[in-house]
Amino acid sequence: MSGTPPPTAAVLVIGDEILSGRTQDTNLATIARFLAPFGIDLAEARFVPDLEAEIVAAVNALRARYAYVFTTGGIGPTHDDITADAIGAAFGVPVEHHPEAMALLAARYQPGDFNERRQRMARFPKGGTLIKNPVSVAPGFQIGNVFVLAGVPKIMQAMLEDVAPRLTRSVPVTTRSITVALAEGTIAEPLAAIQAAHPAVSIGSYPFFGQREGSTAIARAAGGTTLVVRGREEAQVAAAADKILSLVREFGVNPS
């Protein structure tokens, strides 16, 4: 790898419903895939409950360390939506009704329905800028390097569209995946040698068990391994992947 290091990001998933196992998080993977074409590496994630002190500690740890922090959850109108106040506390700034957010929300509801609780969804930490919500209007916000997004997956995903132009781009990671009907222990030793010879890439080995859908030899096999080569220099990724292809063919299997 050469040049300046790529920007890094962290995700902070906020909500009792995730840690209780009630709700399966999908936002982490969505954000990781969203960041990939920008060349931004997702370097860490934390999941915390709806407790202000926990959110404050996590936000401050992550925003000091990574170029970007994405939070999900806790920006609705109910008593358990405490993310705006917690982010304000983390930055040491007051939380105020944001005029643009108030106008957007006021236009959405019938006059009598825009109650005090719904107006809370327009409260941002001082200095925060609005992140548009094309699904259900109630906005997210950015303050410093922290992007505060909704927890509902389709709303969170839609908000990322308004985040995209604010991010610094870097060289994206190139990925090559090779799936073989071989146990990973069978090829682990020569695979380690290929990794050692190609320090500019990272080679991941991911076993799977049981048959897969489809009619190929790999789908019919009882299990196998997917080998993933990742790196920012395409030629290096290709060179390592070619060595892996040669290796698995020595074992008499055809990769897919």
Place this chain on the structure above:
Amino acid sequence: MSGTPPPTAAVLVIGDEILSGRTQDTNLATIARFLAPFGIDLAEARFVPDLEAEIVAAVNALRARYAYVFTTGGIGPTHDDITADAIGAAFGVPVEHHPEAMALLAARYQPGDFNERRQRMARFPKGGTLIKNPVSVAPGFQIGNVFVLAGVPKIMQAMLEDVAPRLTRSVPVTTRSITVALAEGTIAEPLAAIQAAHPAVSIGSYPFFGQREGSTAIARAAGGTTLVVRGREEAQVAAAADKILSLVREFGVNPS
């Protein structure tokens, strides 16, 4: 709430494949649901890449703070499986081949196939005890309050069976869920009052959008809210849930 505080746990998900978005984690929710009947609260989760310093820092932060730590991933035979060494470094102890793990693995493979790389799967930090793997033999281990489990979901889940007898039981959380075809902003104000009047429970409000499967009024509605009451005192949970039921009926909707 009365008596001693319930034990807490944290999950540490280890692996580049999760943070890159390649693989959707499901182990966090599985562990949360596994812990619920033991009365153990999952209080935090962290996701880190396959980097020893990151694993060491996260394990040491979590094991100092919570009663139990569950790690997933990185215990296979390949070069990117570094969890055992990282846990050894976190505890400041050497990592050694464990006789019982060696015997189990030796019995699984044909003599020529039990190579040095596969023998690495029997390496535990000194003082570690074996966690059985009824799916694919290669074991996990426990050291102190840290349980080191596989990343493959069905293996991870099977290992939890051997973890269960090692956990201290507490009073489980009782949960009541009430789903209504009402926007959460409509009931947010009286809901906050119910929460304030019932500090022994936590009330979560989770909106959903779009129609659901089924033929009830709620399934046919364009959206709604699920209200979840959680607490360790059943009478308190029931009292808060009854107030929520009365509240939503005032709005003329039938909960499910």
